[in-house]
Amino acid sequence: xxxxxxxxxxxxxxxxxxxxxxxxxxxxxxxxxxxxxxxxxxxxxxxxxxxxxxxxxxxxxxxxxxxxxxxxxxxxxxxxxxxxxxxxxxxxxxxxxxxxxxxxxxxxxxxxxxxxxxxxxxxxxxxxxxxxxxxxxxxxxxxxxxxxxxxxxxxxxxxxxxxxxxxxxxxxxxxxxxxxxxxxxxxxxxxxxxxxxxxxxxxxxxxxxxxxxxxxxxxxxxxxxxxxxxxxxxxxxxxxxxxxxxxxxxxxxxxxxxxxxxxxxxxxxxxxxxxxxxxxxxxxxxxxxxxxxxxxxxxxxxxxxxxxxxxxxxxxxxxxxxxxxxxxxxxxxxxxxxxxxxxxxxxxxxxxxxxxxxxxxxxxxxxxxxxxxxxxxxxxxxxxxxx
Numbered sequence: 335x336x337x338x339x340x341x342x343x344x345x346x347x348x349x350x351x352x353x354x355x356x357x358x359x360x361x362x363x364x365x366x367x368x369x370x371x372x373x374x375x376x377x378x379x380x381x382x383x384x385x386x387x388x389x390x391x392x393x394x395x396x397x398x399x400x401x402x403x404x405x406x407x408x409x410x411x412x413x414x415x416x417x418x419x420x421x422x423x424x425x426x427x428x429x430x431x432x433x434x435x436x437x438x439x440x441x442x443x444x445x446x447x448x449x450x451x452x453x454x455x456x457x458x459x460x461x462x463x464x465x466x467x468x469x470x471x472x473x474x475x476x477x478x479x480x481x482x483x484x485x486x487x488x489x490x491x492x493x494x495x496x497x498x499x500x501x502x503x504x505x506x507x508x509x510x511x512x513x514x515x516x517x518x519x520x521x522x523x524x525x526x527x528x529x530x531x532x533x534x535x536x537x538x539x540x541x542x543x544x545x546x547x548x549x550x551x552x553x554x555x556x557x558x559x560x561x562x563x564x565x566x567x568x569x570x571x572x573x574x575x576x577x578x579x580x581x582x583x584x585x586x587x588x589x590x591x592x593x594x595x596x597x598x599x600x601x602x603x604x605x606x607x608x609x610x611x612x613x614x615x616x617x618x619x620x621x622x623x624x625x626x627x628x629x630x631x632x633x634x635x636x637x638x639x640x641x642x643x644x645x646x647x648x649x650x651x652x653x654x655x656x657x658x659x660x661x662x663x664x665x666x667x668x669x670x671x672x673x674x675x676x677x678x679x680x681x682x683x684x685x686x687x688x689x690x691x692x693x694x695x696x697x698x699x700x701x702x703x704x705x706x707x708x709x710x711x712x713x714x715x716x717x718x719x720x721x
Contacts, residue, residue: 345466357683368712369683370700373511373657375576377631380624383575386616390609400605403596404432404584408611412569412584415618420554428589429562431596432606436541436570436583439595440505441467442602443537443566446594447503448473455497455504457488458691459512461539464505465691476501479693486515486660490528498532507539509552512690512699513660514653516550522558529564535591536565541583544574544625546655547633556587566591573657574625575617582606582614632657635702635709642713647721659700660687664721669695672721680715 353371360367390396403409409426416422424430433439441463444454450472456464458477468475476497478488488506506525508517529536538555546552559565570583585595639659640652650661663672669686676682687697702709 341470341472345469353683353685356677360677360681365681367677367681367683368708368715369704370702370712371683371685373573373701373703374578375573375628375657375703376705377576377628379576379580380617382620382624383577383613383617387609387613390612393609396608396612398608400608400611402600402605404430404606405608405611408432408615409584411615411618412586416554416556416586420557422554422556424556424562424586425589429592430584430586431592431599432611433568433570433583433585434603434606435572435581436539436568436585437463438581438603439568439583439585440464440537440539442598443503443591443595444468444473445471446591446598447535453497453501455488455493455501455534457505457507457510459687459694459697460505460691461507461511462690464539477691477693480510480513480515481693486510486513487517487521490524498528498534501532501534503535503537504529505537505539506555507541509542509546509653509655511539511542511656512658512685512687512694512697514656514658515660516546516552516653516655519553519558522553522555525555526558526564529559534564535588538565538567540567541570541573542656543569545629545632545657547629547636548654550654552655559587562587562589564588566595571614571617574628576628577614577617580610580613582610632702635704635706638706638709638713639700639702642709642716645713646716646719657702659702660697661700663687663696663698667721669698673698675719676716680712680719682712682715 357367409430412430413424413426416424444467448471451474453474453476454468455478456475457480465475480486525536543552555565555567566585566587568585572578640650643650643661648661663669669688673684673686676684685699687694
């Protein structure tokens with residue numbers, strides 16, 4: 335066999351790929367699983383979006399190569415959505431680029447900015463892609479612990495001055511995966527002040543900004559970076575419109591960041607299938623009632639899961655956003671041992687917190703992307719267990 339590059343050998347298997355392998359093994363044994371694992375909504379994409387996709391797919395003009403940066407019509411729709419949602423003005427020509435899902439843009443950003451040894455500030459626990467892609471391109475991850483006592487916000491005051499001075503990019507993610515935490519205005523203001531002081535590009539993963547409850551409306555970091563000079567924000571239609579499989583998103587913000595990311599992408603991919611872009615335009619500019627209905631479904635599920643966990647003695651806070659529940663494992667367990675017990679004794683799949691970084695040890699994550707009947711079944715199984 336040809337030996338793979340050392341960069342590939344150094345990275346662990348992707349967290350959710352490992353979980354999928356274990357689930358498949360148990361299913362082959364005939365075990366009926368209740369799967370709270372991956373954040374992949376079970377709710378169908380709204381019909382109006384599907385109808386637009388069918389129409390656009392039939393048009394031969396959409397069968398050819400799309401533009402690298404995304405259709406101008408799509409970028410204009412993104413700008414219109416940002417203006418309406420956040421009161422942030424964006425220039426479709428140079429402050430927006432289409433992505434093949436936000437994961438793709440997030441994964442490529444370190445390649446656009448980091449040389450060997452350059453520091454990227456990365457939250458822990460956090461989306462594994464931040465750290466892994468930093469390592470792949472030769473960068474040095476500096477992990478920012480997200481602790482419960484700080485509301486799962488990074489403690490900037492604990493980061494050494496020399497680390498800030500060497501850092502080139504910082505990843506933040508609010509509403510947060512996996513903790514479900516949200517950020518206030520003071521946090522965003524402090525983050526932008528740090529970016530200005532140390533010349534750091536803030537990369538804000540805002541994929542869950544539209545999955546929020548109880549009247550809460552998450553903010554865009556661009557509401558605080560008025561110059562659009564120090565930040566780039568990543569969005570996805572996956573969570574907002576239940577379009578995970580469609581693979582479309584966008585990055586917005588700093589002209590330089592959008593240019594550099596786009597320049598890299600032109601040498602890696604050939605853009606997003608135009609029919610999907612037309613469907614995304616419909617998603618962003620059409621009737622948004624489906625977004626409210628989707629949020630109501632997730633809110634009911636959130637309440638059901640939180641109440642269920644509390645009924646078996648697992649104390650947990652109810653998140654104001656995302657479709658994740660982040661909870662401490664019972665005393666005497668590690669993240670992995672508790673998740674293994676749930677899987678083997680009750681056929682319940684949850685994600686061990688340490689899979690999101692060292693600071694996730696002692697927690698587990700539940701994704702409420704399954705129906706209420708299955709949630710009730712899981713609670714029933716939990717009540718029959720002894721922890």
